[in-house]
Amino acid sequence: MTDWLAPWEPTAADPFDLAKAGHLLRRAGYGASFAERQDLVRRGLDAAVAHACGDGAAGADPAERWLEPLLAFDDIARLRETRVWIALQGSRPLRDRMTAFWHHHFATSNRKLQDPRALARQFATFDRLGLGAFDDLCAAMVRDPALLRWLDNDVNLRGKPNENFAREWLELFTLGRGNYSESDVRAAARACTGYTVVRGEFAFVGGEHDRGEVELLGARGPTDGDELARRTAAHPASARLLAAKWLRWFVHQEPEPAWVGELAACYEQRGRDVGATLRVLVRSRLFFSPAARRGIVKSPSEFVLGTVRACGARAAPKQLASAIAAMGEAWGEPATVEGWRGGRAWLTPATWLLRSNFAAELFAGRLGPFAPGADALLAPATSRADRAQLALDLLLDGDCSPASRERLLAFAASPAADGPGAAGALLHAVTALPEYQLL
Amino acid sequence: MRAPALRLAAGWSLLAAVAAQRPLRSAMPDDVVAVVETDDAGASAGRLLDALGAVPKQLPEAVRTEIAVALTGARLWLGAAPGELGRQLAAGGAVIGIAPRTGGKPDWCAVLRPGDRPAAEKFLARFADRIAVAAADDLLLVAGSPAMRDRLLSRAQNGAGRWAKWPDADVPKAEFRALVDLAALREVMARSADQQADPLARLDGGGRWLLAPLLPALLQGERLCAVLDGGPPLRLALRATLPAASPTGPWRELLPKQHQERIILAPPEGTLAVLALDRSVRALLAQPKHFLRPAEVANAQAFLSVADRLDGARTSFVADLLGGLGEPWTLYVLRGAEPDDGALPELLLPSFAIATTATAAVEPILSRTAQALLLIANTERAQRRQLPYVLRAVRDDGDGVHGLEAALPDWRGPGRPPTAQGVAPALLFGHGHVALATSPDAARALLAQAAAGRTAKVRGDLLQLFGAPCAAAVDRDQAPLVLGRMLDEGETEAAATRFFQVLAALLAALDRVELRACAAGGATEVELGLWRRP
Numbered sequence: 001m002t003d004w005l006a007p008w009e010p011t012a013a014d015p016f017d018l019a020k021a022g023h024l025l026r027r028a029g030y031g032a033s034f035a036e037r038q039d040l041v042r043r044g045l046d047a048a049v050a051h052a053c054g055d056g057a058a059g060a061d062p063a064e065r066w067l068e069p070l071l072a073f074d075d076i077a078r079l080r081e082t083r084v085w086i087a088l089q090g091s092r093p094l095r096d097r098m099t100a101f102w103h104h105h106f107a108t109s110n111r112k113l114q115d116p117r118a119l120a121r122q123f124a125t126f127d128r129l130g131l132g133a134f135d136d137l138c139a140a141m142v143r144d145p146a147l148l149r150w151l152d153n154d155v156n157l158r159g160k161p162n163e164n165f166a167r168e169w170l171e172l173f174t175l176g177r178g179n180y181s182e183s184d185v186r187a188a189a190r191a192c193t194g195y196t197v198v199r200g201e202f203a204f205v206g207g208e209h210d211r212g213e214v215e216l217l218g219a220r221g222p223t224d225g226d227e228l229a230r231r232t233a234a235h236p237a238s239a240r241l242l243a244a245k246w247l248r249w250f251v252h253q254e255p256e257p258a259w260v261g262e263l264a265a266c267y268e269q270r271g272r273d274v275g276a277t278l279r280v281l282v283r284s285r286l287f288f289s290p291a292a293r294r295g296i297v298k299s300p301s302e303f304v305l306g307t308v309r310a311c312g313a314r315a316a317p318k319q320l321a322s323a324i325a326a327m328g329e330a331w332g333e334p335a336t337v338e339g340w341r342g343g344r345a346w347l348t349p350a351t352w353l354l355r356s357n358f359a360a361e362l363f364a365g366r367l368g369p370f371a372p373g374a375d376a377l378l379a380p381a382t383s384r385a386d387r388a389q390l391a392l393d394l395l396l397d398g399d400c401s402p403a404s405r406e407r408l409l410a411f412a413a414s415p416a417a418d419g420p421g422a423a424g425a426l427l428h429a430v431t432a433l434p435e436y437q438l439l
Numbered sequence: 440m441r442a443p444a445l446r447l448a449a450g451w452s453l454l455a456a457v458a459a460q461r462p463l464r465s466a467m468p469d470d471v472v473a474v475v476e477t478d479d480a481g482a483s484a485g486r487l488l489d490a491l492g493a494v495p496k497q498l499p500e501a502v503r504t505e506i507a508v509a510l511t512g513a514r515l516w517l518g519a520a521p522g523e524l525g526r527q528l529a530a531g532g533a534v535i536g537i538a539p540r541t542g543g544k545p546d547w548c549a550v551l552r553p554g555d556r557p558a559a560e561k562f563l564a565r566f567a568d569r570i571a572v573a574a575a576d577d578l579l580l581v582a583g584s585p586a587m588r589d590r591l592l593s594r595a596q597n598g599a600g601r602w603a604k605w606p607d608a609d610v611p612k613a614e615f616r617a618l619v620d621l622a623a624l625r626e627v628m629a630r631s632a633d634q635q636a637d638p639l640a641r642l643d644g645g646g647r648w649l650l651a652p653l654l655p656a657l658l659q660g661e662r663l664c665a666v667l668d669g670g671p672p673l674r675l676a677l678r679a680t681l682p683a684a685s686p687t688g689p690w691r692e693l694l695p696k697q698h699q700e701r702i703i704l705a706p707p708e709g710t711l712a713v714l715a716l717d718r719s720v721r722a723l724l725a726q727p728k729h730f731l732r733p734a735e736v737a738n739a740q741a742f743l744s745v746a747d748r749l750d751g752a753r754t755s756f757v758a759d760l761l762g763g764l765g766e767p768w769t770l771y772v773l774r775g776a777e778p779d780d781g782a783l784p785e786l787l788l789p790s791f792a793i794a795t796t797a798t799a800a801v802e803p804i805l806s807r808t809a810q811a812l813l814l815i816a817n818t819e820r821a822q823r824r825q826l827p828y829v830l831r832a833v834r835d836d837g838d839g840v841h842g843l844e845a846a847l848p849d850w851r852g853p854g855r856p857p858t859a860q861g862v863a864p865a866l867l868f869g870h871g872h873v874a875l876a877t878s879p880d881a882a883r884a885l886l887a888q889a890a891a892g893r894t895a896k897v898r899g900d901l902l903q904l905f906g907a908p909c910a911a912a913v914d915r916d917q918a919p920l921v922l923g924r925m926l927d928e929g930e931t932e933a934a935a936t937r938f939f940q941v942l943a944a945l946l947a948a949l950d951r952v953e954l955r956a957c958a959a960g961g962a963t964e965v966e967l968g969l970w971r972r973p
Binding site: 066068069070071072073074078081082084085114115117121149199200201314315316317318368369 | 784785786822823824851852853854855857858859918919921922923925926927928929930931
């Protein structure tokens with residue numbers, strides 16, 4: 001193992017503190033309350049990583065428990081709200097983040113699918129297999145009814161191959177551009193003929209499957225979708241594709257090529273086990289290095305859910321899901337088959353305004369219940385300066401530039417931060433700081 | 440012994456305004472806009488508590504414990520049981536008045552005729568730092584401030600004010616009565632800076648259609664009388680009296696049979712709810728500009744432009760289709776139909792059915808329109824790659840019922856069927872009636888009532904909820920309901936679960952709840968009645 005991925009060990013000069021606990025839970029989850037962060041600091045780094053990975057999570061898995069009632073609604077909005085609710089529970093932070101990751105990765109849209117139940121089951125597959133071996137996830141996804149229909153594989157028939165599914169499988173889901181040829185696409189399409197959906201369930205229709213010999217990724221012979229999944233999951237290019245994506249998701253928007261190679265090797269060494277690889281990553285020197293801190297633009301879900309969780313508050317998932325969708329991250333309806341562009345694309349003048357309006361409405365209690373409210377959150381502080389510091393601690397781990405701190409203190413001393421609604425205005429002001437837009 | 444903290448103002452021998460033959464409210468100062476009165480607080484409180492009955496056994500144990508603790512705490516704080524305290528304070532009657540204050544807390548005052556004066560004075564002495572009390576003859580005058588007490592005394596000494604002129608005919612016998620001087624209240628609200636505009640203006644077309652015939656009466660009425668009566672049934676009734684020439688707008692024109700009793704089909708066994716509104720949909724859609732705002736008119740016209748084409752260009756949706764149906768219609772909510780194949784959806788919706796009388800001429804129009812709508816629905820389902828509804832003609836096999844039924848093919852997975860699987864539209868005719876329902880069972884149940892001549896009489900608007908079937912529906916669908924509440928309200932699973940457990944328990948304890956409303960002549964009456972199960 002290289003230095004980058006070696007475990008980071010706290011020292012007296014560089015301890016595992018509130019800021020690092022916040023960093024861990026923001027990246028490997030959707031954030032944590034002040035009390036939760038304090039508790040994790042007290043328990044230490046190993047316990048904090050174990051918590052993020054959901055080790056020993058108590059009680060039934062909420063995603064599993066509420067799947068059947070969710071299916072009853074057959075409604076894409078309810079699916080989004082349920083995912084928001086699960087993320088707010090925070091019992092399995094990394095699992096929930098990875099379910100979102102896989103949704104961004106195997107981006108499937110209900111706009112075409114028009115089947116929220118199939119999409120809910122796809123999310124359940126991500127919940128179940130998202131932190132396991134990638135081979136298992138690929139084996140499940142090549143038979144996933146939502147994905148097959150989304151990419152037209154239900155009309156991929158012997159003698160009339162439809163390449164849509166096969167092309168995206170190779171380009172977006174496993175190997176990446178430049179790691180396969182056009183003849184591989186045609187061969188993969190023929191391999192997947194007969195993989196279809198009947199009455200909402202995967203069905204292999206033998207009569208429609210092309211049993212002819214194909215040359216796929218350098219190997220010749222008859223093949224099928226399951227074999228395609230096995231070969232592509234085991235392909236070295238797939239390790240690099242995933243490593244780069246994980247680094248962009250967890251560490252930095254523009255990862256160094258060397259980091260990608262090291263993480264890909266780590267992933268291969270661990271038998272392509274996603275959870276084991278990510279456990280190394282979120283415990284690594286790279287993850288806790290200054291280069292990684294505040295190096296990613298928050299997605300709408302990270303902004304919205306992170307704000308609520310940082311406050312340790314209770315809020316209505318319906319309103320939060322609606323806000324996330326309005327900001328451009330409508331779960332279940334990704335922009336394209338490539339998912340969301342993410343990164344800097346999340347921030348535009350329009351979406352920045354939506355973020356600001358959301359925070360203002362949330363802290364003013366106009367987005368349904370928000371408890372404890374802004375006043376209660378800042379009640380422990382007595383002076384205006386103390387309140388500004390507490391607001392910074394709650395939402396930014398007290399970690400911001402001197403210029404931002406100065407601006408916030410000036411705001412706290414102004415008449416605008418006085419009287420009823422002052423606490424909400426102060427918290428809103430923190431969420432408007434440049435640092436707060438970064439994960 | 441009189442408590443030292445209680446300082447009574449000097450009394451006088453005779454309260455001019457409260458002569459024995461006059462109600463206690465005669466003593467209320469003129470700035471009071473609402474009063475609550477009772478003839479015997481002890482007996483009334485006792486009867487109301489009897490009507491409410493015991494805490495329902497079906498409530499979760501934790502809730503029952505909380506209620507028991509709260510009741511015990513309240514009794515300890517009061518120093519006596521509510522009935523006994525009511526007797527001590529006001530066995531001979533009581534009236535409490537509220538006077539709004541612009542920009543401040545409202546002031547209040549009360550006139551009590553105690554059943555046990557020493558006990559009453561002792562109780563009031565506990566609040567000596569917050570209330571002002573005067574004694575006169577057999578009465579205690581109590582107020583939230585010395586100034587209010589002085590106005591109470593002044594009114595009493597100077598003779599009857601405007602509360603003495605409240606017509607007794609407007610005040611029915613009941614345990615507790617609330618009288619609101621709506622005209623005076625509006626004057627006060629008009630002075631308030633944050634006074635909202637006409638509440639009707641905030642409602643959309645549908646909301647006004649539902650409430651507008653009644654709401655203007657409450658908004659423009661002179662007097663409002665609300666009574667709470669132990670019954671049985673436990674009854675809350677409101678009656679607003681309109682001035683002689685009241686500008687009610689066009690909405691009352693939607694009440695086609697004001698003040699007349701009409702016949703509806705009696706709710707079949709297992710009905711969850713009945714909604715019988717005394718309104719005309721046809722009148723609304725025939726003259727949308729007369730009733731609706733410009734944007735709503737555009738929506739109505741857009742709807743009609745499509746609706747008029749459903750049965751070809753020669754059929755008018757309003758004149759021919761709605762014109763062939765008797766109005767007003769009645770909406771029934773019945774137990775959800777369970778699919779024949781036994782695979783129950785996680786969320787089994789109740790069946791909704793509309794029933795009314797129909798002419799023979801409207802039957803083919805309705806049938807063709809239903810087929811056109813089903814074709815549209817099936818096209819949309821096909822676009823979603825869902826299997827289509829299969830339409831079946833229902834022929835009269837001796838029960839006098841015929842029409843159309845549509846159903847989805849049997850569910851074969853994956854998992855349990857979706858909620859839509861429990862919806863099977865039906866349009867059935869028979870016995871002079873038509874029933875349009877989300878399940879054939881519901882339509883047939885209503886036409887069976889028509890065949891058997893089982894009817895009920897209704898005047899004005901009626902909403903009935905039947906406790907046990909509603910409780911069973913809440914119980915059955917609890918998991919999705921809980922999830923929905925967690926998502927909508929942000930509640931924890933425990934809180935949301937408890938909410939529906941309590942709701943189901945309360946519903947199970949009720950035989951039925953009825954909300955009746957009627958606008959006729961110079962009064963609008965709204966009455967809420969609750970019947971407990973024996």
